[in-house]
Amino acid sequence: MLVWQILIDGFAISALYALGATGFTLIFGVSGVLNLSHGAIMVASAVAAWAIAGSLHAGAYASALGGMAVGVVLAFATYFIAVRPIQRSRRIAEAEKEIFILTTTLLWGIILQEAVAYFFTSNAKTVLPIVEGVVRVLGVRTPSNEFFTALICWVAIGLLWLLVNKTRHGKEVLAASMNPRGVTLLGIELSRIHIAVWLVYGVLASLAGVLLGMFLGVSSYSVGPLTASAFSIVVLGGLGSVSGSLVAAYVVGYLETLTAYLISPAYRTIPALLLLVVVMYLRPQGLFGRR
Amino acid sequence: MRSVLRVSPLPLATLVVLLLGVSLPFVSSGYVLGLLTVAFYTAVFAMSWDLLFGFAGEVNFGPTFLIGLGAYTAGILDARLAPHVAIWVCVLAGAVMAVVGGVLLALPALRVRGPYFGLVTLVAVLILQNVVVVFASLTGGEIGLSVPDVMSISASTNYWIAFGFMVVSGAVLFGLSRSPIGLVLEASGQDAVQAGALGFNVAKHKLFAFIVSAFFSGLAGALMVFYMGTASVSTFIDISVGVQIIIAAVLGGRRTVIGAAIGAVFLIGMGELLRPLGELATLLVSVMALFVVLFFPDGFLGMLQGRSRGG
Numbered sequence: 001m002l003v004w005q006i007l008i009d010g011f012a013i014s015a016l017y018a019l020g021a022t023g024f025t026l027i028f029g030v031s032g033v034l035n036l037s038h039g040a041i042m043v044a045s046a047v048a049a050w051a052i053a054g055s056l057h058a059g060a061y062a063s064a065l066g067g068m069a070v071g072v073v074l075a076f077a078t079y080f081i082a083v084r085p086i087q088r089s090r091r092i093a094e095a096e097k098e099i100f101i102l103t104t105t106l107l108w109g110i111i112l113q114e115a116v117a118y119f120f121t122s123n124a125k126t127v128l129p130i131v132e133g134v135v136r137v138l139g140v141r142t143p144s145n146e147f148f149t150a151l152i153c154w155v156a157i158g159l160l161w162l163l164v165n166k167t168r169h170g171k172e173v174l175a176a177s178m179n180p181r182g183v184t185l186l187g188i189e190l191s192r193i194h195i196a197v198w199l200v201y202g203v204l205a206s207l208a209g210v211l212l213g214m215f216l217g218v219s220s221y222s223v224g225p226l227t228a229s230a231f232s233i234v235v236l237g238g239l240g241s242v243s244g245s246l247v248a249a250y251v252v253g254y255l256e257t258l259t260a261y262l263i264s265p266a267y268r269t270i271p272a273l274l275l276l277v278v279v280m281y282l283r284p285q286g287l288f289g290r291r
Numbered sequence: 292m293r294s295v296l297r298v299s300p301l302p303l304a305t306l307v308v309l310l311l312g313v314s315l316p317f318v319s320s321g322y323v324l325g326l327l328t329v330a331f332y333t334a335v336f337a338m339s340w341d342l343l344f345g346f347a348g349e350v351n352f353g354p355t356f357l358i359g360l361g362a363y364t365a366g367i368l369d370a371r372l373a374p375h376v377a378i379w380v381c382v383l384a385g386a387v388m389a390v391v392g393g394v395l396l397a398l399p400a401l402r403v404r405g406p407y408f409g410l411v412t413l414v415a416v417l418i419l420q421n422v423v424v425v426f427a428s429l430t431g432g433e434i435g436l437s438v439p440d441v442m443s444i445s446a447s448t449n450y451w452i453a454f455g456f457m458v459v460s461g462a463v464l465f466g467l468s469r470s471p472i473g474l475v476l477e478a479s480g481q482d483a484v485q486a487g488a489l490g491f492n493v494a495k496h497k498l499f500a501f502i503v504s505a506f507f508s509g510l511a512g513a514l515m516v517f518y519m520g521t522a523s524v525s526t527f528i529d530i531s532v533g534v535q536i537i538i539a540a541v542l543g544g545r546r547t548v549i550g551a552a553i554g555a556v557f558l559i560g561m562g563e564l565l566r567p568l569g570e571l572a573t574l575l576v577s578v579m580a581l582f583v584v585l586f587f588p589d590g591f592l593g594m595l596q597g598r599s600r601g602g
Contacts, residue, residue, distance in 0.1 A: 034406050085585055092588045095481060098405060099350055100588065103541050106534060107581040114574035224530050228413060235410045270421050273414050280411050284403035 004138040006254075006261050012146040014253025015153035016212055020226070021233040021245040022157060023204035029177040029240035030197045031087075033101055037078050037109030038205060039226030040116075045071030045206035046213030047116050047220075050125040060130045064210050067127070071206020072199065074112065079198040082108040109223060117220040127213030149211045156207055157246070160200070164242075173197060177240065232276050237286055244288030251275070312454050316447035324450040328518060330559035331453040335460045335511035337539040337551035339504040342464055344537075345546035346473055347500040348480025349400050353412030354508060354536045359419050359528035360392040361385035361509025366436045366522040367429060373439040382513040389509020390502050397501035401494050413530070420528050435523030442517045449518050456514060457552065460507050465548045467503065476500050477546070538580050544590030553591055 020042060027033050049067025052058050058066065082104040086092060092100055116122075131148040134141055164170040176183045176193045184190055212218055212226075233252050237244030252272045260268045279287065316324055340354045365385030368376060392415075399411045423430045430436055443449050467473055479486040479493040487493045516522045526532065535558060543554025558576065565572035587594050 082581070089588065099344070100584065102350070102406075102409070103537065104581060104584055107538065107577050107584065110534070110577045111574060111581065114570060114577065118570045118574060228417065228530075231410055232414065235407060239406065267421075267425065269417070270425075273418050273421070276414050277411065277418070280399055280403060280407065280414075284399075284407055 001139055002261065005140045006257050008137065008140055008142055008146070009261075010250075010254040010257035012150045012215070013257060014250040015150040016208060016215065017229065017233055017253050018246045018249035019153040019156055019204060019211070020208040021230045021237075021249050022160060022242055023201040023208070024230045025234045025237070025240060025242055025245045026160075026197060026204070027201050028234065029242070030173060031083075031194055032098070033083055034098075034105070034231070035078060035083075035201075036102055036106040036227055036231075037082065037112060038230050039223040039228075040109035040112035041071055041074050041078065041202070041205045042209030042212065042226050043218045043220060043223050044074055044112050044116055045209035046127055046218040047120050047125055049127045049210045049213060051120060053128045060128045063128055064130060064214075067210045067213075068203065068206040071209060072202035075198050075202025075205060076195075078105060078108055079194070109227065113220050113223040120220075122220040124217045124219040125213065126217040127210055129214040145214055149215050152207070152211060156204065160204070160242075163200070169196060232272070235286055236276055236279055238288040239286060241286070241288045244286060248287060309458065312458075313451070316450050321446035324446040326559065326563055327556070328446075328450050328453040329515070330556045331450075331457040332511050332515040332518070333536065333539065333559055334457050334552035334555035335507055336536045337543070337555040338461055338464050338548050339507040339511070340536050341540045341545060341548055341551040342468060342476075343500055343504045344540065345548075346468055346476040346480055347497050348483075349497070349500075350405060350409040351396075351412045352409050352530075352537070353396070353416040353533060355528045355530070355533040356396065356412065356415040356419055357389045357392050357505045357508040358512035358532075359416075359423075359524075361389035361512035362516045362522045362527040363423065363430060363436070364388035364509075365513035366438050366516045369438050369440055369517075370436055378440050378442065378517055382510065382517065385513030385516075386506050386510040389505045389512065392509075393501040393505025394498070396505075397498050400497065400501065416528060416530060416533060420524055423524055423528065431522070433524060435521050437521050438516055440517060441520045442514070452514070453518065456511070460511070461549065461552055464503070464507065468546075468548050472496065472499065538577075542580050542583055542590055544592035547590070547592045550590050550592040557591070 020038070024035060024038050027035055045067045047067075048070035049063045052066040053060070053063035056063075083101055086097055086100045086104055089097075129143075129145045129148075131144045133144045135144050135147070136142075137147075162170075164174055172183065172188050173193055173196065175186075176188075176190060180190055183193070209218070229252070233248045234245050236252065237246070237248030252275075255272045255275065256268050259271050315327070336354055336358055339357075340351060343349045343351050362385065364387075365381040368381040368384055369378065396412060396415060400408050403411065424432050427433070442452060468476075475486065475491045475496050478489070479491065479496055483493050512527060515527075519526070536555070539554035539558045540551040541554070542557065543552065544550030558580075561576050561579070562572055565575055568575070583590065589596070
């Protein structure tokens with residue numbers, strides 16, 4: 001009974017983590033940017049979906065799509081406000097751009113978080129779920145929404161895989177992550193690829209945010225923990241390795257669920273943090289990372 | 292005549308700021324003094340962070356790991372053994388504990404780089420935060436730890452202690468950054484391999500930077516506990532506190548040490564000025580900080596230097 005409960009809950013949570021981390025790692029792989037406003041974009045999309053449902057009386061699908069549209073716009077805003085000016089700046093030394101982008105995306109994330117808190121209060125909000133009701137599976141009463149979440153996450157990840165590996169544009173993105181200079185020599189504009197990647201990122205992050213809002217609910221306080229969890233999953237799996245992030249998401253998700261059910265929900269995040277420290281000491285490039 | 296005019300304005304400015312700082316309690320209200328006391332401790336946090344990041348080039352997201360260790364060690368010692376242990380013993384113990392934490396943090400820094408190390412420091416903060424919450428009987432948990440002793444109940448005395456501490460720490464850190472050690476640190480921060488090839492022991496210098504940074508962070512944290520009379524996660528450990536320290540240092544100007552102090556005083560002062568706006572305050576301060584980082588990447592001090600160079 002408990003075993004199945006842990007397996008099912010852990011699966012859904014991990015799928016959500018995986019989806020959130022995929023976009024994060026994609027951006028890093030292609031443009032070397034660690035986007036610390038990640039959690040803020042997720043929360044803002046979920047809150048937008050909630051607000052659209054509340055004020056316009058839109059249906060579940062419409063509000064979810066509206067929330068995602070807001071998330072995509074915010075992802076572009078992140079790129080054009082906090083990332084591109086730094087990448088193009090001549091006054092900042094090349095070696096320091098990384099820390100500058102970390103600082104600006106962090107600040108941008110705080111701005112989004114505070115804007116959400118100011119206009120929509122910092123209370124927890126639950127997005128109107130698309131699927132309602134409860135099903136019994138293997139003797140465990142589970143909200144249907146949990147299965148729906150896991151399903152959508154995996155469909156999205158599968159589509160991303162197809163996009164990257166099977167289409168021409170996807171292959172360009174893949175090539176850009178391996179060797180940006182080589183791609184430019186082939187006559188492909190790197191800035192176009194960056195914009196495409198941020199678009200994909202916006203879709204993935206906002207989808208993860210909206211699903212999280214339906215599943216567990218969000219508030220402006222979740223911004224920091226969400227960014228931190230995406231960051232740690234991505235590093236645990238190896239920066240830039242999408243498959244590594246997927247495995248790491250499941251390791252972290254199940255570790256947290258196991259701890260919450262078997263020990264105490266208060267200790268939920270501790271084992272994953274300790275694991276991360278151990279991996280950093282023994283294998284700094286992450287589980288599947290190449291240096 | 293010309294040589295007199297050419298004298299760098301820096302020593303004069305320093306003297307004026309020192310005199311103004313020392314004499315402020317005679318003209319100012321307790322409210323302003325209390326605000327500045329906190330700002331001065333934050334300034335030490337930011338200056339210590341600048342030594343690690345600006346010079347040693349270590350992306351440290353966890354300044355509050357060191358600060359929290361110092362603050363909680365001092366606070367717990369005092370809360371447990373109150374009348375038998377003098378305040379300064381507790382403060383010193385806090386600083387020592389922070390140095391131990393600094394060495395622990397330096398170990399991965401010598402192995403992993405850039406974002407990886409950044410994550411290790413972030414995780415260190417999260418673990419410390421969890422430890423404080425889990426061992427609530429010892430640490431006061433999420434409610435906070437109240438400390439029986441305070442340094443002084445006079446706002447002026449507290450202000451002078453904080454000001455003196457900031458000036459001394461600032462002088463030591465600034466002097467260190469302008470010394471040969473600072474140059475080696477800067478070189479290893481920019482290109483560790485080349486610095487090593489020139490015969491400098493990069494690992495030793497970085498370890499030293501961690502120890503110095505941890506010492507001052509821990510000391511400042513411990514002193515601040517005895518100013519506030521309480522230690523809580525939200526004032527000493529939370530990630531947002533660390534973020535504020537980083538913003539202060541970058542805003543003031545990296546690699547300047549003094550800029551970090553200016554940034555900290557500006558941030559705290561601005562936060563207080565805008566307080567009537569409620570939640571908008573943090574929003575506006577962040578917008579301002581983003582603006583400065585984007586358009587004046589060298590911070591306040593960079594703006595001044597750029598102007599004097601241009602004019």
